[in-house]
Amino acid sequence: MQDGVDGRQTPAAPTFSVVVPVYNEGEGLLEFHGRLSRVMGALGEPWEVVYVNDGSRDDSLSVLEGLHSDDPACALVNLSRNFGKEIAMTAGLDHSRGAAVVIIDADLQDPPEVIPELVKAWRQGWDMAYAQRRVRAGESWLKRVTADAFYRTMQRVGRVRLPRNTGDFRLMSRRAVDALLQLREHHRFMKGLFAWVGFPSVAVPYDRAPRYAGRTSFNYWKLWNFALEGITSFTVMPLKVATYLGLATALVALVYGGQIILRTLLFGNPVPGYPSLMAVLLFLGGAQLMTLGVMGEYLGRVFNETKRRPLYLVERYAPSRPRPPLRAAPARRAHAEGESARY
Ligand code: UDP
Numbered sequence: 001m002q003d004g005v006d007g008r009q010t011p012a013a014p015t016f017s018v019v020v021p022v023y024n025e026g027e028g029l030l031e032f033h034g035r036l037s038r039v040m041g042a043l044g045e046p047w048e049v050v051y052v053n054d055g056s057r058d059d060s061l062s063v064l065e066g067l068h069s070d071d072p073a074c075a076l077v078n079l080s081r082n083f084g085k086e087i088a089m090t091a092g093l094d095h096s097r098g099a100a101v102v103i104i105d106a107d108l109q110d111p112p113e114v115i116p117e118l119v120k121a122w123r124q125g126w127d128m129a130y131a132q133r134r135v136r137a138g139e140s141w142l143k144r145v146t147a148d149a150f151y152r153t154m155q156r157v158g159r160v161r162l163p164r165n166t167g168d169f170r171l172m173s174r175r176a177v178d179a180l181l182q183l184r185e186h187h188r189f190m191k192g193l194f195a196w197v198g199f200p201s202v203a204v205p206y207d208r209a210p211r212y213a214g215r216t217s218f219n220y221w222k223l224w225n226f227a228l229e230g231i232t233s234f235t236v237m238p239l240k241v242a243t244y245l246g247l248a249t250a251l252v253a254l255v256y257g258g259q260i261i262l263r264t265l266l267f268g269n270p271v272p273g274y275p276s277l278m279a280v281l282l283f284l285g286g287a288q289l290m291t292l293g294v295m296g297e298y299l300g301r302v303f304n305e306t307k308r309r310p311l312y313l314v315e316r317y318a319p320s321r322p323r324p325p326l327r328a329a330p331a332r333r334a335h336a337e338g339e340s341a342r343y
């Protein structure tokens, strides 16, 4: 896990690192790599791509091994099993060495052709250039509506502002990456962590394409849990809501109790109805269970964080290989000086 962190300082560090989490993408990888290489090559500066194989169960690993042996720009991080996209991205960032790092999906939903625009923003001095979807092609009506509701909720209750219609596709400066990598929590809601880092950020609009091949691994149950993760990682609002819900219920019960006492005093012998008893009982039981559940969500996360396990295990790391000396050396030096001045 540490090699990427040490390697980052070596003079051979490329200008750009592209981090790609890969899970069962064997079918589309060659096409992806071809398009990425064309785009990155045209930028005219040294670059590497860090493929993180997140425990794929198809032939992704062998395709990536082939790419690694054919193309010196390819680095390969093979995780010991499937850890999920958030952690796979973190592993990639840990092993990236570039002065600017791009995160992109392997399924070609994030078109590599947008990268030069992200790079342009970085050259203008932005630390974070996030690609913002103009349209969501190939996504269902339900997904659009739920995503919209989620962003709206997060914006209201969370302390950090999440940019709308933004995924993980973005470019980060080295200092933003280093800041992000200091956050080692297990429940990684990356969109929130990106926003937490702050630094000057800018949106670059683009059109999201449908998947090139394969199937999405995110179903609605996973998305729901993802939303839950986002909310519990960035706000304790649900706990507060539970408090006030309890308070409100107690108040209502007090008023209702007073009314019963009053009625008993005034009219005597009132047999309180079984239905109202049942209604109150069930309501209180439900409210209590729900509150316990909310507390459980937080407690479970505290439990997971206190175990302090490593975020992931690397089965194998094969770094990219430095390229022969560059012709564009003077231009690059000027750029590097500009960089250090900014830090
Ligand atoms: N991915 C991953 N680990 C996982 C699931 C997905 O590394 O457990 C990768 C996947 O290979 C792809 C990216 O994360 O590069 C986005 O996944 P997907 O296309 O399934 O998500 P969606 O675009 O539907 O949000």
Ligand code: MG
Pocket: 105, 107, 109, 211, 216
């Ligand atoms: Mg996708």
